[in-house]
Amino acid sequence: MKDRPVILITNDDSINAPGIRALVEAVRELGQVVVVAPDSPQSGMGHAITIGDPLRLDKVDVFDGIDSWQCSGTPADCVKLARDKVLHRKPDICLSGINHGANHSINVIYSGTMSAAMEAAIEGIPSIGISLLDFKFEADFEVSANVAYELTKRMLAGPMPDHMLLNVNVPIVRPADFKGMKICRQAYAKWAEEFDHRVDPRGKDYYWMTGKFMNMDKNPGSDVEALKAGYASIVPITIDFTNMRMKEWMEKEWKDFV
């Protein structure tokens, strides 16, 4: 049993979501799995961390034979607490998901699933965020669980560059129709928000956020394109947000200014 890699698993749909259970079952044979996940859904939390409130961390018995903890904080909090208070070391890999719903293209910045994976990558822990395009509770995780298994096995076999961080999305397909995995770049897309304006019983306005996803990316090689064609998309994500092209432009065009 010794020298088995430590696999930290978290998510943003909460420890009780079917997606995290599918992930635990998919990879448990690859190492020593430890789960530290939110005690309630955290979707749309972006890379939030909890600094003004105390955090709770409680041992729970959710997965048969797997050390599991639920946390009152965000997905990023879970990774931080797991390292410091549960594992007392870096895990060999961190997996976040399987998310009920897409996190391709620009959604990486709104995604709690990806924020956990990114937090791990900043720490130097190789990391995968994995999402299924089906947001339903009773979604079929068979294909996405296989993808998670294959990728985790490959990454653990090494070698890997530093700060390896993958954003993986899996289309809604039957296993027989699945085309395989594809390495992609992030599509340029955005949400065209619309707000549903309502009036409460006391006569005060309020708004529900709705929105339509718009893929503005017509060039080949994007994650949205791969998903449409029936592939799982794999986008390596950076933790250096410097826009180098913009920097070069500014160094030239703003020379008189800075």
Add this chain to the structure above:
Amino acid sequence: MKDRPVILITNDDSINAPGIRALVEAVRELGQVVVVAPDSPQSGMGHAITIGDPLRLDKVDVFDGIDSWQCSGTPADCVKLARDKVLHRKPDICLSGINHGANHSINVIYSGTMSAAMEAAIEGIPSIGISLLDFKFEADFEVSANVAYELTKRMLAGPMPDHMLLNVNVPIVRPADFKGMKICRQAYAKWAEEFDHRVDPRGKDYYWMTGKFMNMDKNPGSDVEALKAGYASIVPITIDFTNMRMKEWMEKEWKDFV
């Protein structure tokens, strides 16, 4: 008065923070300023958006002669609502800040200030997030207000590449000691978290997140280096998070796999 540029101002410390007031006063002569900002502090919210709760948006009278609205949501929500329900158009520029506290290096991903600016940039609105390294309520915003004024004026004068998004940090210096602005890259740094473990009156464990900032970046040209030398750092930020170098590595090394 016509053809004056529309300047949307928001922040994450709330509409009542001295930092946003300093920003409004600094740039109000450059255009038509409209403020849509959170009604309560949102620090550490990352790029959170509010999808499961209704949002409130109320007109308030906080700044003399400036159209102002407070919103129950996150900084990213404020930008979305401002565009759709207040301005009914894109502003010419979006300014977020002046934040009470640093948002250099890796902090861009935890920062509510930067999430508002990033949300605007995704929409195609030129945008600046501006932060002062002093987190105190009574911080002196003189130098940072000047920086905000100069940068806003320069950006409005154009031309600009698409999706221009700047992360600006200003050191704690007296005006006489200020060295000027410097175009930088994001430093490689992280937070070494420590959790302060306590036991509540009912005997249950809880944790406060604390942490020590660690700059691991010894190479020249980073924002942390510029700030230490007394400059304001300007880092252009990307909205494409694809790690292109990692993508090339994977395309070569994982050829047998995907």
